[in-house]
Amino acid sequence: MKPNSIAIVGTAETTELGKIPNLSQIQLHADAALNALEDVGLKPSDIDGVATAGEIPTNVAYYLGITPTWVDGTSVGGCSFMLHVRHAAAAINAGLCETVLITHGESGRSRVGVSNTWPRGATTLAGQFEMPFGVAGPPTMFTIPVLRYMKEYGLTHEQLAMVSVVQREWAAKNPRASFKEPITVEDVLDSKMIAYPFRKLQCCLVTDGGGALILTSAERAKDLPQKPVYIRGTGESVETPLISQMEDFTTSKAFRVSGQKAFEEAGIKHSDVDHLMIYDAFAHLPIYGLEDLGFCDPGCAGEFIAGRNTAPGGQLPLNTNGGGLSYMHSGMYGMYALQESVRQLRGTAAAQVENAKISIAHGVGGMFAASGTIIMSNEQL
Amino acid sequence: MAEFKKQVPRPTPETQHFWDGAKNQQLLLQQCDQCQHTYFPPRPFCPKCASREVSITEASGKATLYSYVINHRPLPGFDNPHSIAVVELEEGPRMMSNIVGCPQTPEALVLDMPLKVTFEALTDEINLPKFQPAEA
Numbered sequence: 001m002k003p004n005s006i007a008i009v010g011t012a013e014t015t016e017l018g019k020i021p022n023l024s025q026i027q028l029h030a031d032a033a034l035n036a037l038e039d040v041g042l043k044p045s046d047i048d049g050v051a052t053a054g055e056i057p058t059n060v061a062y063y064l065g066i067t068p069t070w071v072d073g074t075s076v077g078g079c080s081f082m083l084h085v086r087h088a089a090a091a092i093n094a095g096l097c098e099t100v101l102i103t104h105g106e107s108g109r110s111r112v113g114v115s116n117t118w119p120r121g122a123t124t125l126a127g128q129f130e131m132p133f134g135v136a137g138p139p140t141m142f143t144i145p146v147l148r149y150m151k152e153y154g155l156t157h158e159q160l161a162m163v164s165v166v167q168r169e170w171a172a173k174n175p176r177a178s179f180k181e182p183i184t185v186e187d188v189l190d191s192k193m194i195a196y197p198f199r200k201l202q203c204c205l206v207t208d209g210g211g212a213l214i215l216t217s218a219e220r221a222k223d224l225p226q227k228p229v230y231i232r233g234t235g236e237s238v239e240t241p242l243i244s245q246m247e248d249f250t251t252s253k254a255f256r257v258s259g260q261k262a263f264e265e266a267g268i269k270h271s272d273v274d275h276l277m278i279y280d281a282f283a284h285l286p287i288y289g290l291e292d293l294g295f296c297d298p299g300c301a302g303e304f305i306a307g308r309n310t311a312p313g314g315q316l317p318l319n320t321n322g323g324g325l326s327y328m329h330s331g332m333y334g335m336y337a338l339q340e341s342v343r344q345l346r347g348t349a350a351a352q353v354e355n356a357k358i359s360i361a362h363g364v365g366g367m368f369a370a371s372g373t374i375i376m377s378n379e380q381l
Numbered sequence: 382m383a384e385f386k387k388q389v390p391r392p393t394p395e396t397q398h399f400w401d402g403a404k405n406q407q408l409l410l411q412q413c414d415q416c417q418h419t420y421f422p423p424r425p426f427c428p429k430c431a432s433r434e435v436s437i438t439e440a441s442g443k444a445t446l447y448s449y450v451i452n453h454r455p456l457p458g459f460d461n462p463h464s465i466a467v468v469e470l471e472e473g474p475r476m477m478s479n480i481v482g483c484p485q486t487p488e489a490l491v492l493d494m495p496l497k498v499t500f501e502a503l504t505d506e507i508n509l510p511k512f513q514p515a516e517a
């Protein structure tokens with residue numbers, strides 16, 4: 001990808017977040033899309049590229065009345081939207097389309113009009129070699145590597161609990177966050193046991209919601225009303241659909257490959273980064289993310305977070321919307337990480353990082369199965 | 382979450398030998414005839430060098446505890462709480478399983494502890510490989 005050649009020019013989340021029993025899943029996509037179109041002052045007829053996950057692009061294009069010349073249905077879990085941004089940038093640069101709409105909508109809590117299915121049927125490898133052992137969804141799968149990490153690096157339960165504490169501090173500044181009440185390490189370690197060593201306050205929320213992004217060329221962005229957020233660097237990768245077959249339980253190969261690719265493309269140093277979003281379905285993910293993206297040495301991110309380096313006032317503001325742990329988590333949270341990066345670079349975030357110029361949104365798909373990384377800037381250079 | 386019912390594996394042509402082996406109390410792996418790589422889960426080619434010349438080998442059944450969680454949420458067909466573990470086989474590959482024959486507590490489940498395979502009947506056709514402490 002050519003750095004800074006493509007910009008995010010329209011963004012929005014659904015009008016409501018949290019519990020939305022009166023909207024079906026496809027309408028959550030549409031509500032977010034209509035809000036994003038309004039944000040940038042465009043109509044569905046101005047869109048010629050559609051990307052989505054959870055629904056197929058056909059459903060979204062038809063529902064909104066769009067006739068696209070390019071579609072992308074890449075669906076690798078919650079980071080799919082990072083991959084869509086990357087693919088859309090390449091497609092616009094290649095002349096396949098001019099203006100791309102990326103949508104997410106998920107009735108994660110109310111389950112109204114849900115069309116996607118749990119892809120772990122009895123004949124799949126996961127269905128044969130993982131599901132029969134009593135895994136009950138992400139809380140008992142995504143969490144399996146962490147005891148190995150704790151043994152290898154000496155990460156403590158208290159340090160792991162600090163991830164939730166710090167993110168709640170960010171959430172407290174955000175009127176749209178689901179949970180805003182302050183919590184302590186003791187609160188986290190006393191909360192209900194879900195899957196040892198993970199307790200309730202270390203697991204993400206389950207909510208309804210959606211979000212949408214509109215991308216076009218940096219050239220065309222000049223004529224549009226919002227401050228452009230330029231795509232500076234991008235990365236993606238996948239490792240394995242089976243958490244038991246991850247190469248190393250202390251680091252994600254998909255994270256490392258995706259992150260390194262994005263940094264190379266962007267041509268920036270870690271010290272250039274003003275703001276960071278790391279998809280936090282569970283409390284250990286920011287720890288793996290900080291290390292695999294190269295912000296911390298292996299084994300050091302727990303201490304880094306516990307030392308308040310990512311908290312309000314710290315040197316590296318992380319998950320400033322409150323994250324999947326406190327803001328919202330519909331199931332495919334990557335869209336909300338991108339939304340917060342854009343808000344920070346527009347200067348419109350609830351917990352605004354002063355003078356933020358470079359932001360990274362790093363996503364995970366499945367249980368460390370896939371990854372996407374988007375580096376954004378509000379300066380074209 | 383209702384969709385997470387106890388799931389019974391349905392073998393495919395590529396995995397049938399594994400489940401036939403489990404039914405006979407054997408833990409079967411595959412080894413590449415070209416590069417000697419031993420691997421799991423089953424597939425009729427080597428994931429390391431892509432050779433289609435592979436042989437089925439029987440594992441010793443010895444393993445160590447690589448990582449785990451203890452699920453505290455009620456799940457049909459499982460004692461509550463119950464371990465969900467990844468074990469590292471003596472031959473190298475790792476696999477998901479449950480640790481049985483010991484208390485389901487952090488004190489009893491110590492990383493790197495030696496384990497041995499045991500088979501539990503899930504249906505008439507399917508035995509699941511599970512692991513218990515080696516000294517038990």
Ligand SMILES: [Zn+2]
Binds near residue numbers: 413414415417431432
């Ligand atoms: Zn081989």
